[in-house]
Amino acid sequence: MTAFTISITVSLYFISRKIYLKTQNALLTPLLLSTISIIIILHYSGISFEQYKPGKDIMTFLLGPATVALALPLYQNRQVLRKSFVPILVGIASGALATLTTAVLLAKMSGLDSLIVTSIATKSITAPIAIEISHLTGGDPAIAVAFVVFTGTLGSMIGASFLTLCKIDDPVARGLAMGVTAHGQGTAIILEEGKTQGAMAGVAMALSAIFISFIAPFYIPWLINI
Template sequence: MTWLTAVAFPLTLVVYTLSKWLYKKYKTILVSPILLAPCLLIIFLLFSHGSYDQYKQGADFISYMLGPATVAFAVPMYKYFHLLKKHRVEIAVSVATGTLVAMVSSMVLAGLFHMKATLVQSIIPRSVTIPIAINVSETLGGDPNITILFVVLSGIIGTFIAPTLIKYLALHSSLAKGLLLGVASHGTGTARAFEFGKIEGTFSSLGMIVAALLTIVFANIFLPLLF
């Protein structure tokens, strides 16, 4: 075991905790943990001349926790189940539309830039949470590493833009705000939705999970016809 592998896990926790503290203090996307923490770790690896493979070997445990962390979003969904049941039609229509728009927009942009099929297949699941996005990407024949990059970028950009859209579109509904963040920015957006309120976070959690399931369904139905 190398020194980098040994320190990777505690180093990541320290950097994330620092980023979280800065975000709570300044409330700006520039110090958001999902943006600042990776940047600090990249800088550390560059200056220490460390190997990413060695770092990944020591920090892989964190990646394994993505699945359980996603499942944990079911807790607030259970608590506010009566609201989810009450708005089931609005949720179904909104999430299905948002999921289709996310997939189609990815394909259109890829076509405009004449991307190769592998790259297109990699970015199609960019709007769903990473564990499911990786599965969809592999099923389609894409590159999971590229998928992860675009999922993270989608989460950061969506979380950055969403509050402005909510403000200028005058969205006062907890349902609208939650689904907007959950469908567009998956887990990152859901974390931001909980900053608005528990109900917004609950709707965002549901939107994220349903969008992920619909992405799998739509991908397996429609995309084989195109590739």
């Protein structure tokens, strides 16, 4: 069953990616289309989540090596990073701070429960770090992960098109924007544009998560209480 569920997942993602590359339709991004397809297949085939979980765990484990593999395009574009290191670092820190601040303030203005406000603060960083930060700040890890997944999915769907609409064409800027706001999912999508975009997105995803990890324990509670 494990091999079967992995085969289904990989096949559906491969097909979804082919469809997206051919249509370039934001509503047909590989993650969204393959996820919906898997849910439908599991529902109608009678395969339970407990049966699917062993295969899911193996694929989740492989995310680690896949993330490390982003070091290759980063190495290939090391001259770009070295040349603009300070502006890139400032841009990542500013973007990470802006996404956190606007998320919390908009949630507060909407009258959401304090638990949700705290949990939504980490929506733009990768899930493992969001879980740990939610523990430290009094949020709910499950809610935090839900917002992380939603943000990444939405960012991968509309992020690149929005940047184009705003006439942001520089590969470095596009990569940094997607990495900071849509973490891994955004990085996977922008990597389709080019290695420079993918490398910068990988750098932004990692450094923004580290930056938020340092400031979150004191900045999020302060922001919520102002």
